[in-house]
Amino acid sequence: MTDSKTPAIACQNLWQVFGPGADKALTDALSRSGNDADKAADDLREKGFIPAVQDANFEVKDGELFVIMGLSGSGKSTLIRCISQLLPGTGGEIRVDGENVVGASKKVMTDLRRKKLGMVFQHFGLFPHMTVSENVAYPLRVQGVSRKERLARAQEVISLVGLEGRENSFPRQLSGGQRQRVGIARSLAVNPDIWFLDEPFSALDPLIRRQLQDEFLRIQATLKKSIVFITHDIQEALKLADRIAIMRDGKIVQIGTPSDIVLRPVDDYVREFSKDVAKGQHAKVASVMRDDSERGPDDPGLTTAMTLDAALAHCMELYEPVPVRDAAGNIVGTVHPSDLAAALQVDEA
């Protein structure tokens, strides 16, 4: 079983370079640049190679919902395909539950996929010739689970995603939202520990998208999978993520919690993303809390998990520092109402 200290996924110096003879080209470029990733990437580009993922380093903790965000062409889909070994990585290391999967044999990978990994695809990837139940039961079928047993399990996950009654429909008879529910159900059929979702809601209408996001959060709340979730939508990333990695041109430019991304963008590129975001809805009081104990007389009842917007609404008339409590009701710090306002103003200048 997974030790809580072993990350579910750990990527170290992961590279994915496209082009003929990419392996050697990467080694050469790295030795020429003295292991400077940026220089090596430029070098590779000049030679006509495409470094789709350059020197990615991150960990996904057990039970964490890790979102990778970036524009199209930023390499996020390539990155998730490296981790799931749909593409053989060009260089670096990927550990799934501590086990290095780069260069793992076909058999090892097949085993891993049968037991530990599940994946949801942007365009659903449903098998057109199978019914909903057959689609969902397919990952069990390839393992040779008996028909009765696998259909029973399929029924369980179909109920979980709320598709009862459509078991015998074919994918073409379903709406986009229903299709992705099937995709989600299928990826959960083997009860995997690690769940990959590649832009699962991008092909859906905004309303259906929000509905599925909420259901996804509900499912995750009960299942507690370790998740790698890809999206190009910052709102979606902020809404779902425990932590977000932002990618640009194959490079991870920032990894942080939603508040970090919104309040402390590392560069203009990340700032550009968070510009349209109503920060007050995503950043929590904790991000502007101070340790000092100098407070005014008022206690508007702020908590660490409150969003800035909510906190500000409580402090409209206040100018003195106020106490902040944690979930248990203990005072853990102080917030200056002016800090609240300032945090929301960062970009307006």
Next chain:
Amino acid sequence: MTAATDFPSTKATHLTAGAKAALITVFVGALCLAFEGSAPWLVKWPAAWELPATEWVGTFLDWFLNSIKPAMRLFSDLMTYPMDAANYVLGNTPWPILIGLVTALGWYLGGLPMAALGFIGLSFVLASGYWAESMNTLALVAVSVPVALIVGGAIGILANEVPRVKSLVQAVLDVMQTVPTFAYLTPLLLLFGFGPVVGLIASAIYAAPPMARNVMLGLERVESDIKEAAIMSGGTRFQQLFQVEIPAAATQIMVGVNQCLMAALSMVIIAAVIGGFNDIGWEVLLTMRKAQFGEAMMAGLVIVVFAVVIDRMSGTLATERKRYDPRVVWAVLGITALFTAVVWSGLPDPSEITLLNPVAGAMDSGLTAFTQANGPWLDALKNNSMFYVLLPLRIGLDQAVLPFTWGFQWTPGMSYGLFAAGIAITALMAWRGHLTGGLVVLILIGMLETGIANLPWPFVLIGAAALGWVAGGWRLAALSVGLLCTILFSGLWERALLSLYLSGAAVFSCAVAGGLIGLASAVWAPVWKVVRPICDMLQTIPLFVFLIPVLMVFQIGEFSAFLAICAYAIVPMIRYTRHGLVNTPDEMMEAAISSGATEWQIMRDVRAPYAAPTILLGLNQTILYAFAMLVIAALIGTTGLGQSIYLALGQADVGLGISAGAAMAILALIADRMVQGFAEERRKALGL
């Protein structure tokens, strides 16, 4: 100086690629004409320079074929078992049972329309009196199709699994598509001797490529998400392929099955040429030779009926199917069994049914009456087309214009006059800014004066190189010249030019007529309603059947062959032209309308340019169709490579058959690559 006056001068110094290529071609052509008298080797490739390549190929193939003969003979012996079985079953099943089975199958596949089609079609076959012959043909198809499906499917899957094999398979399939059908038959004849097995194997070889192609295409087109989902489900490669990818590609694979069936039927009928089997194709050939055109037409119709029934029924496999009530299937089968059991002893032998004999007789006499009544008119049409169009194209105005036909003798003076006029037109067009167009006109005038069959070989080589260079760069130019040189050295050059002339004339006519019909179909929906079923029909009919009507009316000769080629090759031109013109994106049309363009302006400025790449692809198909038909048309009198292939078949001359077949394939291949090159360039220019 203003920018406006600068413009022409920069243009004059920077010729477009097309203008450069045309200039070089004109220059070489002029040189050849100038030295025609003093250096005859410039015009006609001297026989002394030819290599006995045909014999070499023949010797090698003889050796090769003889060395694999025992294995092949064993194979053919093995194949006789399923063949005999199929023959026995189809020949001895009472006809009501077969009709009932086909009707039930029709219902299962496509409901009432298909059931009716199957019932009426087979009833017609029965009434025609060709039941026994038809069953022999069907037996051949029934054995060759499974072989083709398995072989083609296996090749398609292999190519999909092993990327390195893929390009090789693709290249082989391309070549097989261009090698004319008769060329397969000669080596097969040597391997298997005369008899039905040759037809069987030829048809399997001919029918396997479309299957392989569609399997490859289908597997390639399976969405990457679906393939990845299969991987992430933890399937082994075998599971991924057979449980997910192949079923997901089923529609495309069914298109392959449909094409495979049609190709097999077509080839089985063509294979009748080598005889030895009492099938329906042989019947057509026999009655045609005896000039019993009514009977030939009837037998031809039987073939058409088979083609239509097989095509439409298997076509339903490739569309999304509804489920039809299976009880009807059982009911039909039950009624059939009952009917057969009750009245079988009283039923006539199918070969004694002569219901349609009077029709055939009437057709025969009606046709005789028609040709007699319209004889002068038809002859005039044929002779005028020959003397004023085809012959000048073939041997040039300088030889075709004779007092006997044109009323005067061509003189060198007239040649000079023609060239002078050509140069004047070119100069005029160049002055108006259409230098390339002018040069092309000059080249065409020169070709008309000389005749395609008499074109000097350096001119053809340079012309091909120039065209290849414009269409696809240096590589295509080099490929064209290299391949043409092999024809030149092999001594098939003159025959190749003759083939080029006839197919060129047919392609040109098809391009003009087909383009216009396609345009009309795109503009007026009612026209398309009429044209579409005709096109469907023409594409379903096996090649061989095209010969019957033209032969009936115009007898043996080049003109009949020309017409048969046109009738077959015009279809893609019509289809693609219409398709290209109709499928202009709505936004583009709306933008043009809101800019205030008239219908005609939209057609000229928006729809036609957008459709250009599609129309070019249609032209490409037309060229390939024309080459395919050229060889079949050799049966009714063409000269050139087609005739050589046909003769080689008669004499079992493998060397000649294969060399001439290869030469035709080379011509088709070069034409194909060039047109594709132009189409690709247009597509790129439009950003498609």
